[in-house]
Amino acid sequence: MQYLGGIIFTSVLALISMFLSGLPIIKNTVNFSPLIIAILIGVAIGNIFKMPDILKPGITFSLKRILRLAIILLGFRLTFQNVIDVGLEGLIVDSFMLISTFILGVWVSKRFFGLDDKMSYLIASGSSICGASAVLATAPIVKSELHHAAMAVATVTIFGTISMFLYPVVYKAGLLLDFDDIRYGIFTGATVHEVAQVVAASFTISEMAGNTATIVKLTRVMMLAPLLLVLSFYFAMKHSTHGVNLREIPIPWFVFGFIAVVGLNSLNIIPKDVVNILNTIDTFLLTVAMVAMGLETNINKMKGVGMKPIFAAFIVFLYLFIGGIIVVKVVHSIL
Template sequence: MKSVQSPLAIGISTLAPGLALCLIGTAVALGVNRLLPTVSPLLIAIVLGAVLTNVLHLPELVRPGLTFSAKRILRVGVALLGLQLLLSDILTLGWGVSLVVVAIVFLGIVGTMFVGKLLGLTWTQRLLIACGFSICGAAAVAAVDGVADAKEEEVLTAVALVVIFGTLMIPTIPLLSRVLGLSDTDAGLWAGGSIHEVAQAVAAAGAIGGTALGVAAVIKLARVLMLAPLIAVLSMRQRRLAGRGADVKRPPLIPLFVLAFLVCVGLRSTGILPADLLAHAKTLQTALLTAAMFALGAGVRIETIRKVGARPFILATVSTVLVASVALTGVLLTDADLGS
């Protein structure tokens, strides 16, 4: 007599190979990060996944687990990212710097969308690049994909561009800061305001100095906070486009992971969470995001990047310059002093 597996058991067995691969990739990335602390495990994981999928032919049985990691696990990691953000830190920036953060995100998205339209790119491709470069890199790309229903190749292209251009920004911002004669505080503000990923911004600011590292982290997390209202606006747009009716599937007004992110921000800001719990949560969040980045990297195939052509790369270049220019202009205008 045949044994009948439950749907849960079937689901777990389907996801297991890909999740196991992500676990191995995460362990390797975290191990390399221990040896090279200045290199983000998230960046290592993306590169590792991309190299693996382009050098070896990954079997199809790992795909369900990789997809699960790139979507579900990443959303949990983004939600836990809220535990790093204190609203009091954002308030200490002052109105001037806070307005600069809003300007970076708003002008970065609007400008990128406009140039992308001139280049003839699809709305979703433009949106993924705009949000990834203006807010928080691959996490923003994946979050936007959750409500915008983009094509897989558009998502993977945006992630690849975040990796390439964000990594190039790590040595560029410290170098240009010295050339321009910026103070460590202003250089940190510029790094946090212009670089795509949180980890990339921290790496660049760390190369500048301790003062830069502190302000860069706050500015970058302030940009991350802008992800919540953006996703809510996009979700409302998608609900309106979906229309009404019993057969119509409409996205939630605020996706669950964004709500969880805001709850985490609120909990951290109350000060009731013990330091040990926050430390463990940060370790878990890093591990989850590393696993998700490995899965995203494993979807980046060279032939896919070649197929999309030069236009996304042109848009990524324009977006990088635009966001960095708005951030630098804001820093110079406010000339903020955060107590350095």
């Protein structure tokens, strides 16, 4: 019962966020996902009003427990067949862009802008995998502060939104050289931050581009699981003073739940209507967790971080765009 008040509060704000994201004025312009609207609402309310003590346990529960459940249910958006459908070309582009973007994001953030490990990993994971969802999943692994996570979400929102509008314009202008709709789909799915942004940037070109981009993007999302496991092991090894004991590594067990759900979904034994309902529930739970993150975020601490995360994410964005074009062309020419 101690959690009930806070859970109801975050749930109501999540429903409001989902409603607002579906309004034509938002859907047809910036096309913000409910997650982005949720954190904006949460930050606004959390910094204007002091949260009553009775709500705090439920808000913390929403941020931690509900988030883990939401990451597990994220597996219903994917199947192992998606990887096969992407083909070798898409899989190579996906893998190379994810790994290189993550490494570049960490290196640029630390080397040029002096950001700490936690902030650097959040920017890198959000840019290289799946935007806000990746930031949410990575934050507890690296034990980051909430204002750092909120700032990382802000960076992927800014540059993901720019990508959503920029990519179709550049493609229609013929500036992507000899790209066809399939190459454009691979490029978009492998480099744009959020799933919703990928859908918006690709289906505006054609159904072929949209389907290709969505599959490539979902395959990229699947790579979140191994990344979290690697980060868990790396941080345990880095902060250990007496050698690494495997029992001491903080394994993110929800990752195995995510993989298990992907496997279950790959069997095609659950009706598509049920899967669609589960995906809607998952979006709601992710939105609840985002509201909680916003409520717990101190905007003054975000100001203290300054513009450095934005600058770091901008360099990563340039790499995703320019590097993505080059990688797609090189891989296509080889295969």
